[in-house]
Amino acid sequence: LDALTTELRRIVGAQHVPTDRDDTAPYATDWTRRWRGATPLVARPGDVDEVAAIVRACRAHRVALVPQGGNTGLVGGSVPLAGEIVLSTRRLERLGDVDALGMRVVAGAGVTLEALQHAVAPAGLRFGVDLAARGTATIGGMVATNAGGTHVVRHGTMRVQLLGVEAVLGDGSVIRHLRGLRKDNTGYDLASLLCGSEGTLGVVTAAALRLIPTPRTVAVALIGFATVDAAVRASAQLQHDVPGIEAVELMLRDGLRLAGAHLDVTLPAVAEAPVTVLVEIGVAESPVDVLAAAVQGLEGRVGEPAVAIDARSAGRLWRLRDAHPEAAAALGVVHKLDVTLPAPALAAFVDQVHQSVRARAPEATCLVYGHLGDGNLHVNVVGPGVTDEIDDAVLDLVVEAGGSISAEHGIGTAKRRWLEQVRAPGDIAAFRAIKRALDPDGILNPNVLLA
Amino acid sequence: LDALTTELRRIVGAQHVPTDRDDTAPYATDWTRRWRGATPLVARPGDVDEVAAIVRACRAHRVALVPQGGNTGLVGGSVPLAGEIVLSTRRLERLGDVDALGMRVVAGAGVTLEALQHAVAPAGLRFGVDLAARGTATIGGMVATNAGGTHVVRHGTMRVQLLGVEAVLGDGSVIRHLRGLRKDNTGYDLASLLCGSEGTLGVVTAAALRLIPTPRTVAVALIGFATVDAAVRASAQLQHDVPGIEAVELMLRDGLRLAGAHLDVTLPAVAEAPVTVLVEIGVAESPVDVLAAAVQGLEGRVGEPAVAIDARSAGRLWRLRDAHPEAAAALGVVHKLDVTLPAPALAAFVDQVHQSVRARAPEATCLVYGHLGDGNLHVNVVGPGVTDEIDDAVLDLVVEAGGSISAEHGIGTAKRRWLEQVRAPGDIAAFRAIKRALDPDGILNPNVLLA
Numbered sequence: 001l002d003a004l005t006t007e008l009r010r011i012v013g014a015q016h017v018p019t020d021r022d023d024t025a026p027y028a029t030d031w032t033r034r035w036r037g038a039t040p041l042v043a044r045p046g047d048v049d050e051v052a053a054i055v056r057a058c059r060a061h062r063v064a065l066v067p068q069g070g071n072t073g074l075v076g077g078s079v080p081l082a083g084e085i086v087l088s089t090r091r092l093e094r095l096g097d098v099d100a101l102g103m104r105v106v107a108g109a110g111v112t113l114e115a116l117q118h119a120v121a122p123a124g125l126r127f128g129v130d131l132a133a134r135g136t137a138t139i140g141g142m143v144a145t146n147a148g149g150t151h152v153v154r155h156g157t158m159r160v161q162l163l164g165v166e167a168v169l170g171d172g173s174v175i176r177h178l179r180g181l182r183k184d185n186t187g188y189d190l191a192s193l194l195c196g197s198e199g200t201l202g203v204v205t206a207a208a209l210r211l212i213p214t215p216r217t218v219a220v221a222l223i224g225f226a227t228v229d230a231a232v233r234a235s236a237q238l239q240h241d242v243p244g245i246e247a248v249e250l251m252l253r254d255g256l257r258l259a260g261a262h263l264d265v266t267l268p269a270v271a272e273a274p275v276t277v278l279v280e281i282g283v284a285e286s287p288v289d290v291l292a293a294a295v296q297g298l299e300g301r302v303g304e305p306a307v308a309i310d311a312r313s314a315g316r317l318w319r320l321r322d323a324h325p326e327a328a329a330a331l332g333v334v335h336k337l338d339v340t341l342p343a344p345a346l347a348a349f350v351d352q353v354h355q356s357v358r359a360r361a362p363e364a365t366c367l368v369y370g371h372l373g374d375g376n377l378h379v380n381v382v383g384p385g386v387t388d389e390i391d392d393a394v395l396d397l398v399v400e401a402g403g404s405i406s407a408e409h410g411i412g413t414a415k416r417r418w419l420e421q422v423r424a425p426g427d428i429a430a431f432r433a434i435k436r437a438l439d440p441d442g443i444l445n446p447n448v449l450l451a
Numbered sequence: 452l453d454a455l456t457t458e459l460r461r462i463v464g465a466q467h468v469p470t471d472r473d474d475t476a477p478y479a480t481d482w483t484r485r486w487r488g489a490t491p492l493v494a495r496p497g498d499v500d501e502v503a504a505i506v507r508a509c510r511a512h513r514v515a516l517v518p519q520g521g522n523t524g525l526v527g528g529s530v531p532l533a534g535e536i537v538l539s540t541r542r543l544e545r546l547g548d549v550d551a552l553g554m555r556v557v558a559g560a561g562v563t564l565e566a567l568q569h570a571v572a573p574a575g576l577r578f579g580v581d582l583a584a585r586g587t588a589t590i591g592g593m594v595a596t597n598a599g600g601t602h603v604v605r606h607g608t609m610r611v612q613l614l615g616v617e618a619v620l621g622d623g624s625v626i627r628h629l630r631g632l633r634k635d636n637t638g639y640d641l642a643s644l645l646c647g648s649e650g651t652l653g654v655v656t657a658a659a660l661r662l663i664p665t666p667r668t669v670a671v672a673l674i675g676f677a678t679v680d681a682a683v684r685a686s687a688q689l690q691h692d693v694p695g696i697e698a699v700e701l702m703l704r705d706g707l708r709l710a711g712a713h714l715d716v717t718l719p720a721v722a723e724a725p726v727t728v729l730v731e732i733g734v735a736e737s738p739v740d741v742l743a744a745a746v747q748g749l750e751g752r753v754g755e756p757a758v759a760i761d762a763r764s765a766g767r768l769w770r771l772r773d774a775h776p777e778a779a780a781a782l783g784v785v786h787k788l789d790v791t792l793p794a795p796a797l798a799a800f801v802d803q804v805h806q807s808v809r810a811r812a813p814e815a816t817c818l819v820y821g822h823l824g825d826g827n828l829h830v831n832v833v834g835p836g837v838t839d840e841i842d843d844a845v846l847d848l849v850v851e852a853g854g855s856i857s858a859e860h861g862i863g864t865a866k867r868r869w870l871e872q873v874r875a876p877g878d879i880a881a882f883r884a885i886k887r888a889l890d891p892d893g894i895l896n897p898n899v900l901l902a
Contacts, residue, residue, distance in 0.1 A: 099793070099794070099795065100687070101683065101684070101687050101794040101795050102793050102794035102795060102826065103687065103690075103794075124691060145636065146636050146640075148634055152633070152634060156607070156611060157634065159640065159643065160607060160611055169877075169881060173877045173880060173881070174875070174877045175875065175877040175878045175881050176875045176877065176878070177874065177875065177878055179793070179853055179854075179855065180793075181791040181792075181793065181826060181854065181855045181858075182603070182791065182825040182826055182827070183599055183603060183608065183791045183822075183825045183826070183827045183855065183858035183859060184791055184855035184857070184858065185596065185597050185647050185855075185857045185858060185859060185860065185861045185862070186855055186856060186857050186861075186862060186866075186870065186873050186874055187647075187862065187870065187874055187878065187879070187882050187900065188644060188647065188648055188652075188881075188882050188885055189597075189610065189643050189644065189646065189647055190878060190881055190882075192610065192640050192643035192644065192646075193639060193640065193643065193644050193885075195640065195643075196636050196638075196639065196640055197639055201639075213690055213691035213692075214691075215694060216692075232552065233552070236551070236552050236554065239554075239664055240575060240664035240665075241664075241667075243666060243694055243695030243733055244694030244695060282694055340632040340633065340634045340635055342550070342553050342630070342631075342632065343550070343552040343553035343554075344550065344552050344553060371634075374633040374634045375553065375632060375633060375634070376633070376634045402630055403630075403632065404630065404632045404634065404635035404636075404637055405637060406635070406636045406637050407632075407634035407635065407636060408634060408636060409636065410636045410637075411636070411637060411638065419637065419638065422637050423628060423637055423638055424625070424626065424627045424628065426620075426624045426625045426626045426627065427626045427627065427628055427638065427641060428638070429624060430620060430624070430626050430639075430641055430889060431638050431639050431641075433888040433889060434639055434644075434885060434888055434889070436888065437884040437885055437887065437888035438881060438884060438885070449638065
């Protein structure tokens with residue numbers, strides 16, 4: 001390791017290879033405090049050539065490394081849990097010029113989502129993926145985990161935004177295709193393959209990203225429903241009726257109350273409904289009218305919808321949704337499960353999760369909310385009696401219902417032992433064959449996904 | 452080969468292994484008549500197990516095979532040009548139940564696009580990719596080539612519609628992930644990897660597909676412009692102004708005249724403009740008003756737009772666009788190039804292509820049209836003096852402009868020698884490593900893409 005440390009310092013400069021425990025500790029623990037590791041050193045390269053040199057040095061020394069962006073994941077995928085060294089991509093902050101006509105930009109892996117958003121806004125453009133950790137989450141990490149967020153129902157996940165990548169593979173070679181064209185069928189889609197591979201095939205160093213027009217006006221409404229089932233049907237109906245639908249988010253009464261208390265705000269009257277759905281649309285003319293008309297036709301509604309008529313009141317409604325994870329975190333170390341359910345099975349699952357948690361930890365708080373439009377729910381469990389057994393019970397329910405145990409955050413370390421239950425043996429054999437092909441010595445994130 | 456023939460007949464039945472030249476000839480030539488091959492036999496399996504048995508038998512005998520769907524490609528990717536056997540997926544016609552709430556369906560590889568469209572329409576749903584060859588093109592072939600078509604600007608290519616695949620890899624193993632969830636980050640995205648791999652990694656046998664709501668009403672307009680540059684700017688403007696924009700197609704005056712003559716119809720007055728753009732939008736309320744308002748603001752317009760006020764007149768406008776390839780085909784064997792240009796370089800490219808063709812084949816007809824919203828142009832050259840040299844000259848211009856030499860149809864056989872000019876050495880090395888990993892003996896489409 002000493003020889004490697006010397007070599008890495010030669011490559012990136014001593015100041016970018018911290019080894020002191022105080023300096024490396026922030027890289028060794030995730031923000032939920034659930035995943036804590038330790039690392040002998042962090043390497044902070046400044047460009048793709050340095051990344052390649054680091055990977056080659058690690059390969060020569062047979063030392064494993066964990067690529068890390070903003071470290072905002074939930075499944076222990078970017079934390080050195082087995083003493084790996086950390087390769088931080090945060091210094092790869094170069095952001096190319098925005099091509100307003102072609103609606104594209106090339107961003108370094110270390111660019112934060114927020115920095116990207118600020119850079120493209122003056123051109124009347126935005127980025128299709130948005131999520132609460134925007135100030136910290138980096139483009140590289142978002143590519144590696146195929147991040148989703150609140151606008152997938154309209155614009156798709158990171159993979160859909162990705163027009164090409166530059167990356168260093170596990171064998172130290174560099175792949176690069178950053179022309180950023182919307183249609184480009186010249187060979188295997190390495191960008192899509194790396195997207196969601198959780199740092200096990202390559203270290204993403206830059207990405208060509210599609211941009212989308214910012215709608216001139218948006219409208220937001222909070223709509224009450226008697227049951228989750230009615231909300232699921234309304235989600236399908238809204239997607240059918242409104243072409244510019246940007247988000248369809250699910251909340252339950254308990255979660256909304258907790259969020260309101262956390263924010264210290266008065267909730268709108270509709271928050272008394274057992275189930276609420278936050279809908280955002282972006283249309284050219286009078287979006288409020290379009291939304292109001294669409295809401296009228298929905299069955300199973302409860303109460304009068306809260307409709308935002310300006311950006312400020314829209315922001316207030318969104319804040320209720322965004323405060324859910326914060327409000328949960330304020331109660332302790334949260335067990336966070338991020339799952340997808342088939343639409344027909346979603347309502348029953350929400351009931352079952354609450355029953356299951358109540359049976360095992362009657363004092364615990366169980367919040368279920370998320371991206372209804374994609375069938376993607378976040379289950380947050382926190383409080384006395386919460387153990388890994390609860391995670392297992394919830395994921396069991398997901399598997400039984402034909403859902404996915406990981407919607408947005410990947411398999412990481414947390415869900416490794418579940419992989420064989422949700423993927424066919426042939427699929428996992430193919431994963432391993434691809435892993436061997438691109439990372440022949442298995443030095444990239446060896447404890448994630450396929451371990 | 453005799454031993455293999457016997458084995459294949461045992462697997463799928465003798466009637467599904469034709470060897471007579473008369474029976475095999477239709478599988479050996481593509482519809483453009485540009486790519487003609489020959490094959491000793493065609494295997495027509497009826498399910499995934501038969502596909503796997505065929506691939507394993509071919510592997511054991513070290514005999515190469517070409518997977519073939521509807522055989523509607525343009526780059527010689529599904530034709531046995533080196534005497535390979537043909538594996539036809541057309542009998543894999545099983546279509547699952549439509550999940551209207553979850554907006555998804557599982558389709559066998561042999562299902563035609565048209566059959567899929569008919570099956571999902573009663574649920575108020577449609578499929579996001581549409582293209583002129585819908586009656587023949589199969590889902591399997593569309594996955595293998597990452598097909599695009601006229602609605603990519605709104606809904607993305609096949610890869611975006613793909614929620615999972617079942618396939619037989621080159622080593623004879625079966626991968627299968629057909630839950631069809633919109634968000635599912637459990638391992639490498641094998642579906643995206645196979646999508647666009649042109650039959651070189653695996654034979655797609657089924658696909659889980661996302662469906663989208665059918666807009667209640669649509670509006671279509673044909674808008675005239677003085678220059679291609681104005682049309683490019685208008686395309687960006689329209690995408691900015693109209694959230695439900697479904698298609699933005701480019702035509703030039705010569706092509707429109709040829710299409711009109713081919714269809715024997717009177718062209719609308721706006722067809723006199725040097726450049727015309729066909730725009731389709733789908734919105735909830737009064738789409739014609741929305742479209743008319745959006746058109747008003749466009750710069751560089753010429754003439755009065757032809758706006759369709761009902762499905763029939765919309766169909767008439769679309770037919771002008773759709774007739775372009777037919778009208779060209781009626782003139783002879785067409786050299787068809789399918790390319791993407793960066794938006795800022797598109798207008799200059801259109802000029803250069805015409806100049807380049809005129810210099811080399813002054814008598815030839817050169818039609819340029821295509822999916823302006825994606826920067827995807829189709830260049831059709833037909834007539835006296837048209838040689839491969841013209842293809843090379845056009846693709847040279849594409850490379851110089853930073854475009855892609857293949858937008859929708861892949862590399863196939865036609866563009867193999869161009870691959871190294873448009874992809875980095877590291878990318879091609881990664882393609883080869885993945886190819887070796889999933890097709891270790893190189894039996895799948897060995898003359899396509901990486902040959």
